[in-house]
Amino acid sequence: MSDTAxxxxxxxxxxxxxxxxxxxxxxxxAEAEGDNPMCGDRVHVYLRRDGTLVTHESRGCAIMTxxxxxxxxxxxxxxxxxxxxxxxxxxxxVNTGAENPELGxxxxxxxxxxxxxxxxxxxxxxxxxxxxxxxxxxD
Amino acid sequence: xxxxxxxPTFDVEKIRADFPILSQTVHGKKLVxxxxxxxxxxxxxxxDAMVHAMETQYANVHRGLHFMSERTSDAYEAVRGKVATLLxxxxxxxxxxxxxxxxxxxLVAQTFGRASLKSGDAIVISEMEHHANxxxxxxxxxxxxxxxxxxxxxxxxxxxxxxxxxxxxxxRVKLLAITHMSNVLGTYTPAERLAKFAHAHGARILxxxxxxxxxxxxxxxxxxxxxxxxxxxxxxxxxxIGVLYGKPEILDAMPPFMGGGDMIASVSYxxxxxxxxxxxxxxxTPAILETIGLGAAxxxxxxxxxxxxxxxxxxxxxxxxxxxxxxxxxxxxxxxxDRGGVISFTMQNxxxxxxxxxxxxxxxxxxxxxxxxxxxxxxLGVTSTARASFALYTTAAEIDALAAGLTRVKxxxx
Numbered sequence: 001m002s003d004t005a006x007x008x009x010x011x012x013x014x015x016x017x018x019x020x021x022x023x024x025x026x027x028x029x030a031e032a033e034g035d036n037p038m039c040g041d042r043v044h045v046y047l048r049r050d051g052t053l054v055t056h057e058s059r060g061c062a063i064m065t066x067x068x069x070x071x072x073x074x075x076x077x078x079x080x081x082x083x084x085x086x087x088x089x090x091x092x093x094v095n096t097g098a099e100n101p102e103l104g105x106x107x108x109x110x111x112x113x114x115x116x117x118x119x120x121x122x123x124x125x126x127x128x129x130x131x132x133x134x135x136x137x138x139d
Numbered sequence: 140x141x142x143x144x145x146x147p148t149f150d151v152e153k154i155r156a157d158f159p160i161l162s163q164t165v166h167g168k169k170l171v172x173x174x175x176x177x178x179x180x181x182x183x184x185x186x187d188a189m190v191h192a193m194e195t196q197y198a199n200v201h202r203g204l205h206f207m208s209e210r211t212s213d214a215y216e217a218v219r220g221k222v223a224t225l226l227x228x229x230x231x232x233x234x235x236x237x238x239x240x241x242x243x244x245x246l247v248a249q250t251f252g253r254a255s256l257k258s259g260d261a262i263v264i265s266e267m268e269h270h271a272n273x274x275x276x277x278x279x280x281x282x283x284x285x286x287x288x289x290x291x292x293x294x295x296x297x298x299x300x301x302x303x304x305x306x307x308x309x310x311r312v313k314l315l316a317i318t319h320m321s322n323v324l325g326t327y328t329p330a331e332r333l334a335k336f337a338h339a340h341g342a343r344i345l346x347x348x349x350x351x352x353x354x355x356x357x358x359x360x361x362x363x364x365x366x367x368x369x370x371x372x373x374x375x376x377x378x379x380i381g382v383l384y385g386k387p388e389i390l391d392a393m394p395p396f397m398g399g400g401d402m403i404a405s406v407s408y409x410x411x412x413x414x415x416x417x418x419x420x421x422x423x424t425p426a427i428l429e430t431i432g433l434g435a436a437x438x439x440x441x442x443x444x445x446x447x448x449x450x451x452x453x454x455x456x457x458x459x460x461x462x463x464x465x466x467x468x469x470x471x472x473x474x475x476x477d478r479g480g481v482i483s484f485t486m487q488n489x490x491x492x493x494x495x496x497x498x499x500x501x502x503x504x505x506x507x508x509x510x511x512x513x514x515x516x517x518x519l520g521v522t523s524t525a526r527a528s529f530a531l532y533t534t535a536a537e538i539d540a541l542a543a544g545l546t547r548v549k550x551x552x553x
Contacts, residue, residue, distance in 0.1 A: 008497065008551050017488075039492055039508045040522030059522065061490035062552065115496055 007111040012066040019065060021055045021072035028053065032135055034128030036060070036120055043068050045128040051077045054129065061121055063112060068125035070106050080133050087126045094122045148447040155532050157182040157439075168502025171537045171544075176322055176350060176481045176528030177506050179375045181436075188435035189377065189428050200427055201401055201418075215427055218434035219417070225437050226367060227358040228384050235390070235417040236425055239381035240349040241271040243368035244316070246383055246420060247345055248275040250393040251366075252314075258284035260313045263306045263342075265328070266292040266518050267321045270511040272347045276316060288312070292518065296324040296473030298333070307340045315344045319351035319367075323510045323526065324473035325456070325481035327351065334363045343389070349373055353530070354452055354479045356445035359384050371429065375530075376436035380429035383420070390416035397422040440531070448531050452480040455529045455538060462542045468553075469545065472519055480529030483510070486545065489552045491523040497548045503541055 028046040035042045041060030045068070047053060054075055056068040071090075075083045086103070093100050097113030112122045155161050158180045163170045172180060192214065198207035200215045219231040228234060237243045256262070262276050266289055280287045291302035298317075306312065315337040320327050330346055337344040345366035348357060352369040359367050364384070371380040385393070395402050395413050399422030404412040413419045440448065459482055463469055468487030486494060495507035506526045509516045516522055527541055 008493070013552070040513070040516065041490075041492075042522075061492040063493070115499075118492065118496055121492065 007115070008062060009108060009111075011070075011105060011108040012062060015066040015069040016062040019056075019058070019069040021069050022057065023055055024057060025053060025055050028055075030132045030135060032128045032132035034124040034131070036064075036124055038120075041121065041124065043125045043128050045125060045132050047129070047132050051075075051079065056125060056128075058125075060124075061118075063109070063118055063121040064124055067109055067122040070108065071125050071129065074104065074106050075129065083129065083133065087130060090126060091123055094119050148450050149443055149531075151451070151532065151534050154443070155534075157184065158532050159183060159186070161532060165502045165504070166500055168500075171501075171503040171540050173527040173529065173533065173537065173541060174504045174506050175353075175530035175533070176373070176526065178372045178378070179353065179530050180532065181377065181432075182375055182439050184439050185376055185432045185435045189432045192428055192431045197427070199424055211427060214434075215425070215430050218430045218437075221434050221437045222382055222384075225352075225357070225441065226382075226384055227360055229360065229387065232415070232417055233384055233387055233390065235383040235385065235420045236430055237368075237381040237383055237420075238379055238426070239370040239372070240347060240368045241275075241370075241381075243366075243381050243383035244271055244345070244347065245275045246396045247316075247366055247368075247385075248279045250396050250420070251343075251385075251389065252276075252279045252285075253283060254392070254394050256283065256285050256313050259286075259311060261286040261288050261306075261311045262314045262316060263288045263290050263303070263312050264315075265290045265298055265317050267296065267324060267326065267515050268316075268318055268512065269322050269347065269349070270513070271349075272316055272318060272345075273514065286311070289514075290317075296321065296326045296475045296478075298328050300336075303336065307336075307342070310341070312337075312340060312342045315342050317344070317346060319346045319348045319357075320354070320479055320481070321473075321512075321515075322350050322481060323483050323512050323515055323524065324475060325350075325478040325483075325528075326473055326475035327355075327477040327479060329477075330362045330364070334365075338363065350479070350481060354445075355449055365389055371433040371436065374433070374436055375439060376433035377429040379426045380433045385416070387416070390420075393420075395422070396420050399423045401425075443531065451531060452529055452533075455533055455535060456480045456482070458535050459527065459529070459538045459541075462538055463545070466542060466545055466549070468549065472521075472524060480533070481526065482528070483524040483526045485521055485524055486549065487553070489548060491525040493552055494525045494545070494548050497551060498541070498544045501540075501544045501547065503544045505541070 029049040031046045033044045044057040046055045054072040058065040058068045094112045099107040196210045198211045200212040219234045222234045223231045288306045291299040293299050334344045343365040348369040367384040372378040402422040472483040491507035
């Protein structure tokens with residue numbers, strides 16, 4: 001399909017319709033929520049501090065949901081410092097549109113750079129993840 | 140062109156030629172602008188009036204004793220007369236210039252609200268208000284100890300008069316602040332009946348005419364509105380100029396809004412006294428050029444005439460409802476009998492923002508989100524909707540383009 005659909009390529013649509021990392025896990029160490037008051041989109045991120053697990057509950061557009069799911073893949077087994085570095089690289093990529101070989105499948109979201117108002121959709125899960133890393137779970 | 144659309148009583152193509160921006164392309168596609176409810180495009184007459192003023196007759200108003208100031212003051216005050224005529228207000232002095240409808244409502248909240256309402260009094264709004272007609276009353280509630288009550292809407296998106304009765308039952312309601320046309324559902328509220336209802340219960344009524352003023356002739360005396368507010372930029376005028384109409388005796392009793400130049404009778408360090416309305420509420424140098432632009436916009440719509448505008452938009456709305464309803468999985472929100480050219484919809488398996496982005500790539504501009512009406516989104520059980528809205532320059536072909544675009548969006552997203 002023409003450029004109309006370029007952003008909504010199969011990887012993004014697949015992750016939106018069949019997310020691999022959706023849901024609240026039985027056990028987790030930290031969680032945080034991100035929301036976009038412009039559209040009411042919301043993502044809740046759960047993680048284990050040893051890096052073995054990141055999941056999300058997403059209620060939002062295709063870009064946000066796919067971004068959350070691809071993020072969960074991309075940060076597996078990384079330390080908090082490595083996650084922070086990846087977040088920075090990801091944000092640079094979606095802002096400039098320049099793909100970064102280190103980001104792997106996340107590069108599917110590079111097209112978001114053309115839509116200023118949609119960049120936040122892609123970065124929202126990463127902001128929630130960063131908040132979760134700082135905010136320990138309170139029982 | 141569809142057979143469903145009756146021939147409008149004016150030549151749409153001729154109208155379109157008056158709006159320079161409509162010949163623009165977006166992403167290589169012809170612009171299809173269906174977001175006029177957020178802000179309308181400007182006709183050449185408005186653009187020219189503002190440029191002409193800057194080039195030939197500009198100075199500050201109400202101050203200078205020189206030729207330019209006097210001419211500019213005349214041009215500025217003439218617009219007050221045009222607005223009064225547009226609304227059939229009893230006199231130009233009942234027209235207060237503000238920045239926009241939001242500021243008009245805040246002005247009423249901060250002056251009428253603070254001076255005339257006391258702790259224990261209540262204000263009623265409806266479930267389909269824009270944030271601009273919610274938040275100023277919340278702020279007044281929190282600072283002033285009044286109560287804010289919400290009248291329900293029916294599932295069709297119309298005012299629920301049973302709920303309204305209940306809200307008014309204890310006799311404590313002093314103001315009904317309500318939209319004249321929903322910016323989400325396109326529903327017209329029965330303003331005249333609402334005013335009668337409020338007055339019968341000893342309350343004042345403020346009508347938010349931001350949407351309605353664009354589509355229909357408004358007569359504040361027939362409606363018996365105590366306050367009527369709107370923004371110039373939705374009525375094909377520039378941004379930065381809005382209107383508050385108030386009944387003379389109510390404006391007269393209201394304290395000032397902001398302090399500064401132009402709103403005083405006299406100033407000393409000990410005490411200042413206030414000018415009469417409307418100047419009392421217009422502190423500082425006003426939006427002179429924007430006001431002149433609004434005057435040109437009013438002339439423009441008056442020249443076309445509201446009967447023709449309303450007929451054109453009625454036909455467009457009917458055509459849009461019929462056409463969009465044919466798209467499987469698409470749901471139009473609200474089924475009010477009396478509705479205008481604002482249509483919100485959802486599509487199965489498609490988020491409003493994704494719809495908007497994919498339409499934008501086809502040159503079609505719609506709005507997506509909560510439309511500054513988050514509580515209404517909650518009432519409708521959605522977090523966001525897509526919204527197409529029409530203006531006097533909208534064509535049936537553009538609605539057909541929207542339908543084709545949405546079919547394409549469906550293919551991509553599902």
